[in-house]
Amino acid sequence: MRHRPIALDPADVQVKVRGGIRPADVLRARQTMAELARLSHEPVLDARITLATAPGLAARRRTAQAVLDVQGRLIRARASAASTRAAIHVLRDRLRARLLESTRDWENRRGRHHRQRTSANAAANAADSVAGRAAGSGGEPRIVRRLAADRTVPDEAVVDMEQLGYDFLLFVEDVTGQDSVVYRAGRGYRLAQLVPDPCLPTPTCAAISISPSPAARLTLDEAVERLELTGWPFVFFADADTGAGCVLHRRDDGDYGLLSTAHGD
Structure with missing residues:
Protein backbone atom coordinates (compact mmCIF):
# COMPACT_ATOMS: atom_id res chain seq x y z
CA MET A 1 0.00 0.00 0.00
CA ARG A 2 1.38 3.43 -0.97
CA HIS A 3 1.33 6.33 1.42
CA ARG A 4 -0.05 9.67 0.33
CA PRO A 5 2.60 11.93 -1.20
CA ILE A 6 4.67 13.66 1.49
CA ALA A 7 5.03 17.38 0.88
CA LEU A 8 8.41 19.07 0.98
CA ASP A 9 8.57 22.82 0.73
CA PRO A 10 11.07 24.03 -1.90
CA ALA A 11 12.39 26.50 0.69
CA ASP A 12 13.47 23.54 2.86
CA VAL A 13 15.80 22.22 0.15
CA GLN A 14 19.43 23.09 0.93
CA VAL A 15 21.29 24.32 -2.14
CA LYS A 16 25.06 24.77 -2.43
CA VAL A 17 26.45 26.73 -5.37
CA ARG A 18 29.98 26.57 -6.74
CA GLY A 19 30.77 28.88 -9.62
CA GLY A 20 28.43 31.05 -11.63
CA ILE A 21 24.98 29.54 -11.22
CA ARG A 22 21.88 31.57 -12.15
CA PRO A 23 19.21 32.22 -9.48
CA ALA A 24 16.63 30.73 -11.85
CA ASP A 25 18.53 27.42 -11.80
CA VAL A 26 18.69 27.47 -8.01
CA LEU A 27 14.90 27.91 -7.92
CA ARG A 28 14.48 25.11 -10.47
CA ALA A 29 16.64 22.82 -8.34
CA ARG A 30 14.55 23.51 -5.22
CA GLN A 31 11.29 22.86 -7.06
CA THR A 32 12.65 19.67 -8.65
CA MET A 33 13.68 18.22 -5.30
CA ALA A 34 10.33 19.12 -3.75
CA GLU A 35 8.48 17.40 -6.59
CA LEU A 36 10.64 14.28 -6.25
CA ALA A 37 9.83 14.05 -2.55
CA ARG A 38 6.21 13.31 -3.51
CA LEU A 39 7.36 9.96 -4.93
CA SER A 40 8.76 8.86 -1.58
CA HIS A 41 7.09 6.13 0.45
CA GLU A 42 8.38 7.61 3.73
CA PRO A 43 9.08 11.13 5.05
CA VAL A 44 11.95 12.98 3.40
CA LEU A 45 13.92 14.27 6.37
CA ASP A 46 16.46 16.25 4.39
CA ALA A 47 17.08 17.28 0.77
CA ARG A 48 20.34 18.74 -0.47
CA ILE A 49 21.59 19.64 -3.92
CA THR A 50 24.90 21.05 -5.11
CA LEU A 51 25.14 22.95 -8.40
CA ALA A 52 28.64 23.53 -9.70
CA THR A 53 30.94 24.17 -12.59
CA ALA A 54 33.18 21.14 -13.18
CA PRO A 55 36.89 21.78 -12.52
CA GLY A 56 39.86 21.55 -14.85
CA LEU A 57 39.39 20.41 -18.44
CA ALA A 58 35.69 19.83 -17.84
CA ALA A 59 35.14 23.49 -16.92
CA ARG A 60 32.44 23.92 -19.54
CA ARG A 61 30.37 21.17 -17.95
CA ARG A 62 27.81 21.84 -15.24
CA THR A 63 27.16 19.32 -12.51
CA ALA A 64 24.25 18.67 -10.18
CA GLN A 65 24.55 16.37 -7.19
CA ALA A 66 21.75 15.59 -4.77
CA VAL A 67 21.01 13.59 -1.64
CA LEU A 68 17.56 12.76 -0.27
CA ASP A 69 17.32 11.47 3.29
CA VAL A 70 14.31 9.16 3.19
CA GLN A 71 13.66 8.20 6.81
CA GLY A 72 17.39 7.66 7.35
CA ARG A 73 18.05 6.01 3.99
CA LEU A 74 20.16 8.15 1.65
CA ILE A 75 19.20 8.29 -2.02
CA ARG A 76 21.98 9.87 -4.10
CA ALA A 77 22.47 10.86 -7.70
CA ARG A 78 24.86 12.97 -9.77
CA ALA A 79 24.63 14.29 -13.31
CA SER A 80 26.63 16.51 -15.65
CA ALA A 81 25.63 18.36 -18.80
CA ALA A 82 26.47 21.40 -20.91
CA SER A 83 24.09 23.58 -18.88
CA THR A 84 22.88 23.63 -15.29
CA ARG A 85 19.28 23.28 -16.44
CA ALA A 86 20.12 20.14 -18.42
CA ALA A 87 22.11 18.71 -15.51
CA ILE A 88 19.12 19.21 -13.18
CA HIS A 89 16.89 17.49 -15.74
CA VAL A 90 19.15 14.43 -15.93
CA LEU A 91 19.55 14.41 -12.16
CA ARG A 92 15.77 14.44 -11.74
CA ASP A 93 15.39 11.36 -13.94
CA ARG A 94 18.10 9.47 -12.06
CA LEU A 95 16.72 10.34 -8.64
CA ARG A 96 13.21 9.46 -9.79
CA ALA A 97 14.35 6.00 -10.92
CA ARG A 98 16.19 5.39 -7.65
CA LEU A 99 13.27 6.58 -5.55
CA LEU A 100 10.86 4.32 -7.41
CA GLU A 101 13.25 1.40 -7.02
CA SER A 102 13.51 2.16 -3.32
CA THR A 103 9.73 2.27 -3.08
CA ARG A 104 9.37 -1.12 -4.79
CA ASP A 105 11.94 -2.61 -2.41
CA TRP A 106 10.11 -1.10 0.56
CA GLU A 107 6.76 -2.47 -0.57
CA ASN A 108 8.20 -5.93 -1.24
CA ARG A 109 9.70 -6.06 2.24
CA ARG A 110 6.40 -5.19 3.87
CA GLY A 111 3.97 -7.02 1.58
CA ARG A 112 0.85 -5.61 0.00
CA HIS A 113 -1.27 -5.78 3.14
CA HIS A 114 -0.35 -4.07 6.36
CA ARG A 115 -1.76 -6.78 8.64
CA GLN A 116 0.17 -9.55 6.88
CA ARG A 117 3.44 -7.76 6.18
CA THR A 118 5.58 -9.86 8.56
CA SER A 119 4.45 -13.23 7.20
CA ALA A 120 4.47 -11.94 3.63
CA ASN A 121 8.07 -10.84 3.99
CA ALA A 122 9.15 -14.17 5.37
CA ALA A 123 7.42 -16.04 2.54
CA ALA A 124 8.81 -13.74 -0.13
CA ASN A 125 12.35 -13.98 1.21
CA ALA A 126 12.15 -17.74 1.39
CA ALA A 127 10.79 -17.93 -2.16
CA ASP A 128 13.53 -15.65 -3.45
CA SER A 129 16.18 -17.76 -1.76
CA VAL A 130 14.83 -21.01 -3.19
CA ALA A 131 14.36 -19.53 -6.65
CA GLY A 132 17.82 -18.01 -6.63
CA ARG A 133 19.54 -21.21 -5.63
CA ALA A 134 17.46 -23.25 -8.06
CA ALA A 135 18.71 -21.08 -10.89
CA GLY A 136 22.20 -22.50 -10.43
CA SER A 137 23.03 -26.20 -10.52
CA GLY A 138 23.55 -27.87 -7.17
CA GLY A 139 22.70 -24.76 -5.14
CA GLU A 140 25.51 -22.68 -6.66
CA PRO A 141 25.55 -18.91 -6.20
CA ARG A 142 23.16 -17.00 -8.45
CA ILE A 143 23.95 -13.95 -10.55
CA VAL A 144 22.35 -10.71 -9.35
CA ARG A 145 22.35 -8.21 -12.22
CA ARG A 146 22.34 -4.42 -12.05
CA LEU A 147 22.84 -1.61 -14.55
CA ALA A 148 25.53 1.05 -14.18
CA ALA A 149 24.77 3.88 -16.57
CA ASP A 150 26.20 6.99 -14.92
CA ARG A 151 28.30 9.12 -17.26
CA THR A 152 30.97 11.15 -15.47
CA VAL A 153 34.70 11.91 -15.27
CA PRO A 154 37.17 9.83 -13.20
CA ASP A 155 37.54 12.43 -10.44
CA GLU A 156 33.77 12.57 -9.91
CA ALA A 157 33.57 8.77 -10.06
CA VAL A 158 36.07 8.55 -7.19
CA VAL A 159 34.02 11.03 -5.16
CA ASP A 160 30.85 8.99 -5.81
CA MET A 161 32.65 5.77 -4.87
CA GLU A 162 33.83 7.25 -1.58
CA GLN A 163 30.45 8.74 -0.72
CA LEU A 164 28.72 5.43 -1.38
CA GLY A 165 31.35 3.47 0.55
CA TYR A 166 32.26 1.22 -2.40
CA ASP A 167 35.66 -0.23 -3.27
CA PHE A 168 35.05 0.16 -7.03
CA LEU A 169 32.63 1.94 -9.35
CA LEU A 170 31.66 1.14 -12.95
CA PHE A 171 30.75 4.13 -15.12
CA VAL A 172 30.92 5.61 -18.62
CA GLU A 173 33.80 8.08 -18.91
CA ASP A 174 32.33 11.39 -20.03
CA VAL A 175 35.03 12.61 -22.43
CA THR A 176 35.98 9.38 -24.21
CA GLY A 177 32.65 7.53 -23.90
CA GLN A 178 34.56 4.46 -22.69
CA ASP A 179 33.11 2.00 -20.20
CA SER A 180 35.46 2.37 -17.23
CA VAL A 181 36.00 1.40 -13.62
CA VAL A 182 37.75 3.16 -10.74
CA TYR A 183 38.89 1.24 -7.71
CA ARG A 184 41.10 1.48 -4.66
CA ALA A 185 44.77 0.67 -5.26
CA GLY A 186 47.12 0.96 -2.31
CA ARG A 187 46.82 4.48 -0.94
CA GLY A 188 45.33 5.84 -4.14
CA TYR A 189 42.99 4.87 -6.94
CA ARG A 190 43.28 3.10 -10.29
CA LEU A 191 41.31 3.70 -13.48
CA ALA A 192 40.79 0.96 -16.08
CA GLN A 193 38.96 1.23 -19.41
CA LEU A 194 37.71 -1.33 -21.91
CA VAL A 195 40.25 0.06 -24.38
CA PRO A 196 42.57 2.71 -22.88
CA ASP A 197 41.90 5.91 -24.82
CA PRO A 198 44.81 8.32 -25.49
CA CYS A 199 42.25 11.17 -25.59
CA LEU A 200 41.44 10.65 -21.91
CA PRO A 201 42.21 13.91 -20.04
CA THR A 202 44.66 13.51 -17.18
CA PRO A 203 42.66 13.23 -13.93
CA THR A 204 43.01 16.30 -11.75
CA CYS A 205 43.37 14.01 -8.74
CA ALA A 206 47.04 12.97 -8.67
CA ALA A 207 46.13 9.85 -6.71
CA ILE A 208 44.41 8.29 -9.76
CA SER A 209 46.72 6.13 -11.85
CA ILE A 210 45.66 4.77 -15.25
CA SER A 211 45.94 1.16 -16.33
CA PRO A 212 47.46 0.77 -19.84
CA SER A 213 45.91 -2.67 -20.33
CA PRO A 214 42.62 -3.28 -22.17
CA ALA A 215 39.92 -5.34 -20.47
CA ALA A 216 39.67 -9.00 -21.38
CA ARG A 217 36.71 -10.10 -23.50
CA LEU A 218 35.00 -12.86 -21.51
CA THR A 219 31.81 -14.84 -21.27
CA LEU A 220 30.04 -14.74 -17.92
CA ASP A 221 31.23 -18.27 -17.11
CA GLU A 222 34.82 -17.26 -17.88
CA ALA A 223 34.48 -14.19 -15.66
CA VAL A 224 33.19 -16.34 -12.79
CA GLU A 225 36.08 -18.74 -13.25
CA ARG A 226 38.61 -15.89 -13.25
CA LEU A 227 37.08 -14.38 -10.12
CA GLU A 228 37.28 -17.69 -8.28
CA LEU A 229 40.79 -18.60 -9.44
CA THR A 230 42.37 -15.23 -8.71
CA GLY A 231 40.59 -14.33 -5.50
CA TRP A 232 40.35 -10.73 -6.72
CA PRO A 233 37.59 -8.57 -5.22
CA PHE A 234 36.14 -8.09 -8.73
CA VAL A 235 36.76 -8.76 -12.42
CA PHE A 236 36.37 -5.97 -14.98
CA PHE A 237 35.72 -7.32 -18.47
CA ALA A 238 34.08 -6.78 -21.84
CA ASP A 239 31.03 -8.95 -22.43
CA ALA A 240 31.92 -11.51 -25.10
CA ASP A 253 25.34 -12.87 0.75
CA GLY A 254 27.54 -15.28 -1.22
CA ASP A 255 25.95 -14.63 -4.61
CA TYR A 256 27.67 -12.95 -7.54
CA GLY A 257 26.92 -9.34 -8.41
CA LEU A 258 27.09 -8.40 -12.10
CA LEU A 259 27.22 -4.73 -13.02
CA SER A 260 26.99 -3.74 -16.67
CA THR A 261 26.57 -0.53 -18.65
CA ALA A 262 23.06 0.17 -19.86
CA HIS A 263 23.89 -0.01 -23.58
CA GLY A 264 25.07 -3.56 -23.11
CA ASP A 265 21.60 -4.78 -22.16
Whole structure:
Protein backbone atom coordinates (compact mmCIF):
# COMPACT_ATOMS: atom_id res chain seq x y z
CA MET A 1 0.00 0.00 0.00
CA ARG A 2 1.38 3.43 -0.97
CA HIS A 3 1.33 6.33 1.42
CA ARG A 4 -0.05 9.67 0.33
CA PRO A 5 2.60 11.93 -1.20
CA ILE A 6 4.67 13.66 1.49
CA ALA A 7 5.03 17.38 0.88
CA LEU A 8 8.41 19.07 0.98
CA ASP A 9 8.57 22.82 0.73
CA PRO A 10 11.07 24.03 -1.90
CA ALA A 11 12.39 26.50 0.69
CA ASP A 12 13.47 23.54 2.86
CA VAL A 13 15.80 22.22 0.15
CA GLN A 14 19.43 23.09 0.93
CA VAL A 15 21.29 24.32 -2.14
CA LYS A 16 25.06 24.77 -2.43
CA VAL A 17 26.45 26.73 -5.37
CA ARG A 18 29.98 26.57 -6.74
CA GLY A 19 30.77 28.88 -9.62
CA GLY A 20 28.43 31.05 -11.63
CA ILE A 21 24.98 29.54 -11.22
CA ARG A 22 21.88 31.57 -12.15
CA PRO A 23 19.21 32.22 -9.48
CA ALA A 24 16.63 30.73 -11.85
CA ASP A 25 18.53 27.42 -11.80
CA VAL A 26 18.69 27.47 -8.01
CA LEU A 27 14.90 27.91 -7.92
CA ARG A 28 14.48 25.11 -10.47
CA ALA A 29 16.64 22.82 -8.34
CA ARG A 30 14.55 23.51 -5.22
CA GLN A 31 11.29 22.86 -7.06
CA THR A 32 12.65 19.67 -8.65
CA MET A 33 13.68 18.22 -5.30
CA ALA A 34 10.33 19.12 -3.75
CA GLU A 35 8.48 17.40 -6.59
CA LEU A 36 10.64 14.28 -6.25
CA ALA A 37 9.83 14.05 -2.55
CA ARG A 38 6.21 13.31 -3.51
CA LEU A 39 7.36 9.96 -4.93
CA SER A 40 8.76 8.86 -1.58
CA HIS A 41 7.09 6.13 0.45
CA GLU A 42 8.38 7.61 3.73
CA PRO A 43 9.08 11.13 5.05
CA VAL A 44 11.95 12.98 3.40
CA LEU A 45 13.92 14.27 6.37
CA ASP A 46 16.46 16.25 4.39
CA ALA A 47 17.08 17.28 0.77
CA ARG A 48 20.34 18.74 -0.47
CA ILE A 49 21.59 19.64 -3.92
CA THR A 50 24.90 21.05 -5.11
CA LEU A 51 25.14 22.95 -8.40
CA ALA A 52 28.64 23.53 -9.70
CA THR A 53 30.94 24.17 -12.59
CA ALA A 54 33.18 21.14 -13.18
CA PRO A 55 36.89 21.78 -12.52
CA GLY A 56 39.86 21.55 -14.85
CA LEU A 57 39.39 20.41 -18.44
CA ALA A 58 35.69 19.83 -17.84
CA ALA A 59 35.14 23.49 -16.92
CA ARG A 60 32.44 23.92 -19.54
CA ARG A 61 30.37 21.17 -17.95
CA ARG A 62 27.81 21.84 -15.24
CA THR A 63 27.16 19.32 -12.51
CA ALA A 64 24.25 18.67 -10.18
CA GLN A 65 24.55 16.37 -7.19
CA ALA A 66 21.75 15.59 -4.77
CA VAL A 67 21.01 13.59 -1.64
CA LEU A 68 17.56 12.76 -0.27
CA ASP A 69 17.32 11.47 3.29
CA VAL A 70 14.31 9.16 3.19
CA GLN A 71 13.66 8.20 6.81
CA GLY A 72 17.39 7.66 7.35
CA ARG A 73 18.05 6.01 3.99
CA LEU A 74 20.16 8.15 1.65
CA ILE A 75 19.20 8.29 -2.02
CA ARG A 76 21.98 9.87 -4.10
CA ALA A 77 22.47 10.86 -7.70
CA ARG A 78 24.86 12.97 -9.77
CA ALA A 79 24.63 14.29 -13.31
CA SER A 80 26.63 16.51 -15.65
CA ALA A 81 25.63 18.36 -18.80
CA ALA A 82 26.47 21.40 -20.91
CA SER A 83 24.09 23.58 -18.88
CA THR A 84 22.88 23.63 -15.29
CA ARG A 85 19.28 23.28 -16.44
CA ALA A 86 20.12 20.14 -18.42
CA ALA A 87 22.11 18.71 -15.51
CA ILE A 88 19.12 19.21 -13.18
CA HIS A 89 16.89 17.49 -15.74
CA VAL A 90 19.15 14.43 -15.93
CA LEU A 91 19.55 14.41 -12.16
CA ARG A 92 15.77 14.44 -11.74
CA ASP A 93 15.39 11.36 -13.94
CA ARG A 94 18.10 9.47 -12.06
CA LEU A 95 16.72 10.34 -8.64
CA ARG A 96 13.21 9.46 -9.79
CA ALA A 97 14.35 6.00 -10.92
CA ARG A 98 16.19 5.39 -7.65
CA LEU A 99 13.27 6.58 -5.55
CA LEU A 100 10.86 4.32 -7.41
CA GLU A 101 13.25 1.40 -7.02
CA SER A 102 13.51 2.16 -3.32
CA THR A 103 9.73 2.27 -3.08
CA ARG A 104 9.37 -1.12 -4.79
CA ASP A 105 11.94 -2.61 -2.41
CA TRP A 106 10.11 -1.10 0.56
CA GLU A 107 6.76 -2.47 -0.57
CA ASN A 108 8.20 -5.93 -1.24
CA ARG A 109 9.70 -6.06 2.24
CA ARG A 110 6.40 -5.19 3.87
CA GLY A 111 3.97 -7.02 1.58
CA ARG A 112 0.85 -5.61 0.00
CA HIS A 113 -1.27 -5.78 3.14
CA HIS A 114 -0.35 -4.07 6.36
CA ARG A 115 -1.76 -6.78 8.64
CA GLN A 116 0.17 -9.55 6.88
CA ARG A 117 3.44 -7.76 6.18
CA THR A 118 5.58 -9.86 8.56
CA SER A 119 4.45 -13.23 7.20
CA ALA A 120 4.47 -11.94 3.63
CA ASN A 121 8.07 -10.84 3.99
CA ALA A 122 9.15 -14.17 5.37
CA ALA A 123 7.42 -16.04 2.54
CA ALA A 124 8.81 -13.74 -0.13
CA ASN A 125 12.35 -13.98 1.21
CA ALA A 126 12.15 -17.74 1.39
CA ALA A 127 10.79 -17.93 -2.16
CA ASP A 128 13.53 -15.65 -3.45
CA SER A 129 16.18 -17.76 -1.76
CA VAL A 130 14.83 -21.01 -3.19
CA ALA A 131 14.36 -19.53 -6.65
CA GLY A 132 17.82 -18.01 -6.63
CA ARG A 133 19.54 -21.21 -5.63
CA ALA A 134 17.46 -23.25 -8.06
CA ALA A 135 18.71 -21.08 -10.89
CA GLY A 136 22.20 -22.50 -10.43
CA SER A 137 23.03 -26.20 -10.52
CA GLY A 138 23.55 -27.87 -7.17
CA GLY A 139 22.70 -24.76 -5.14
CA GLU A 140 25.51 -22.68 -6.66
CA PRO A 141 25.55 -18.91 -6.20
CA ARG A 142 23.16 -17.00 -8.45
CA ILE A 143 23.95 -13.95 -10.55
CA VAL A 144 22.35 -10.71 -9.35
CA ARG A 145 22.35 -8.21 -12.22
CA ARG A 146 22.34 -4.42 -12.05
CA LEU A 147 22.84 -1.61 -14.55
CA ALA A 148 25.53 1.05 -14.18
CA ALA A 149 24.77 3.88 -16.57
CA ASP A 150 26.20 6.99 -14.92
CA ARG A 151 28.30 9.12 -17.26
CA THR A 152 30.97 11.15 -15.47
CA VAL A 153 34.70 11.91 -15.27
CA PRO A 154 37.17 9.83 -13.20
CA ASP A 155 37.54 12.43 -10.44
CA GLU A 156 33.77 12.57 -9.91
CA ALA A 157 33.57 8.77 -10.06
CA VAL A 158 36.07 8.55 -7.19
CA VAL A 159 34.02 11.03 -5.16
CA ASP A 160 30.85 8.99 -5.81
CA MET A 161 32.65 5.77 -4.87
CA GLU A 162 33.83 7.25 -1.58
CA GLN A 163 30.45 8.74 -0.72
CA LEU A 164 28.72 5.43 -1.38
CA GLY A 165 31.35 3.47 0.55
CA TYR A 166 32.26 1.22 -2.40
CA ASP A 167 35.66 -0.23 -3.27
CA PHE A 168 35.05 0.16 -7.03
CA LEU A 169 32.63 1.94 -9.35
CA LEU A 170 31.66 1.14 -12.95
CA PHE A 171 30.75 4.13 -15.12
CA VAL A 172 30.92 5.61 -18.62
CA GLU A 173 33.80 8.08 -18.91
CA ASP A 174 32.33 11.39 -20.03
CA VAL A 175 35.03 12.61 -22.43
CA THR A 176 35.98 9.38 -24.21
CA GLY A 177 32.65 7.53 -23.90
CA GLN A 178 34.56 4.46 -22.69
CA ASP A 179 33.11 2.00 -20.20
CA SER A 180 35.46 2.37 -17.23
CA VAL A 181 36.00 1.40 -13.62
CA VAL A 182 37.75 3.16 -10.74
CA TYR A 183 38.89 1.24 -7.71
CA ARG A 184 41.10 1.48 -4.66
CA ALA A 185 44.77 0.67 -5.26
CA GLY A 186 47.12 0.96 -2.31
CA ARG A 187 46.82 4.48 -0.94
CA GLY A 188 45.33 5.84 -4.14
CA TYR A 189 42.99 4.87 -6.94
CA ARG A 190 43.28 3.10 -10.29
CA LEU A 191 41.31 3.70 -13.48
CA ALA A 192 40.79 0.96 -16.08
CA GLN A 193 38.96 1.23 -19.41
CA LEU A 194 37.71 -1.33 -21.91
CA VAL A 195 40.25 0.06 -24.38
CA PRO A 196 42.57 2.71 -22.88
CA ASP A 197 41.90 5.91 -24.82
CA PRO A 198 44.81 8.32 -25.49
CA CYS A 199 42.25 11.17 -25.59
CA LEU A 200 41.44 10.65 -21.91
CA PRO A 201 42.21 13.91 -20.04
CA THR A 202 44.66 13.51 -17.18
CA PRO A 203 42.66 13.23 -13.93
CA THR A 204 43.01 16.30 -11.75
CA CYS A 205 43.37 14.01 -8.74
CA ALA A 206 47.04 12.97 -8.67
CA ALA A 207 46.13 9.85 -6.71
CA ILE A 208 44.41 8.29 -9.76
CA SER A 209 46.72 6.13 -11.85
CA ILE A 210 45.66 4.77 -15.25
CA SER A 211 45.94 1.16 -16.33
CA PRO A 212 47.46 0.77 -19.84
CA SER A 213 45.91 -2.67 -20.33
CA PRO A 214 42.62 -3.28 -22.17
CA ALA A 215 39.92 -5.34 -20.47
CA ALA A 216 39.67 -9.00 -21.38
CA ARG A 217 36.71 -10.10 -23.50
CA LEU A 218 35.00 -12.86 -21.51
CA THR A 219 31.81 -14.84 -21.27
CA LEU A 220 30.04 -14.74 -17.92
CA ASP A 221 31.23 -18.27 -17.11
CA GLU A 222 34.82 -17.26 -17.88
CA ALA A 223 34.48 -14.19 -15.66
CA VAL A 224 33.19 -16.34 -12.79
CA GLU A 225 36.08 -18.74 -13.25
CA ARG A 226 38.61 -15.89 -13.25
CA LEU A 227 37.08 -14.38 -10.12
CA GLU A 228 37.28 -17.69 -8.28
CA LEU A 229 40.79 -18.60 -9.44
CA THR A 230 42.37 -15.23 -8.71
CA GLY A 231 40.59 -14.33 -5.50
CA TRP A 232 40.35 -10.73 -6.72
CA PRO A 233 37.59 -8.57 -5.22
CA PHE A 234 36.14 -8.09 -8.73
CA VAL A 235 36.76 -8.76 -12.42
CA PHE A 236 36.37 -5.97 -14.98
CA PHE A 237 35.72 -7.32 -18.47
CA ALA A 238 34.08 -6.78 -21.84
CA ASP A 239 31.03 -8.95 -22.43
CA ALA A 240 31.92 -11.51 -25.10
CA ASP A 241 28.59 -11.02 -26.91
CA THR A 242 27.84 -7.30 -26.57
CA GLY A 243 31.23 -5.76 -25.83
CA ALA A 244 29.71 -3.81 -22.92
CA GLY A 245 31.78 -3.08 -19.84
CA CYS A 246 30.98 -5.37 -16.91
CA VAL A 247 32.14 -5.91 -13.34
CA LEU A 248 31.62 -9.26 -11.62
CA HIS A 249 32.09 -9.38 -7.85
CA ARG A 250 31.25 -11.54 -4.86
CA ARG A 251 28.37 -10.18 -2.76
CA ASP A 252 28.18 -10.33 1.03
CA ASP A 253 25.34 -12.87 0.75
CA GLY A 254 27.54 -15.28 -1.22
CA ASP A 255 25.95 -14.63 -4.61
CA TYR A 256 27.67 -12.95 -7.54
CA GLY A 257 26.92 -9.34 -8.41
CA LEU A 258 27.09 -8.40 -12.10
CA LEU A 259 27.22 -4.73 -13.02
CA SER A 260 26.99 -3.74 -16.67
CA THR A 261 26.57 -0.53 -18.65
CA ALA A 262 23.06 0.17 -19.86
CA HIS A 263 23.89 -0.01 -23.58
CA GLY A 264 25.07 -3.56 -23.11
CA ASP A 265 21.60 -4.78 -22.16
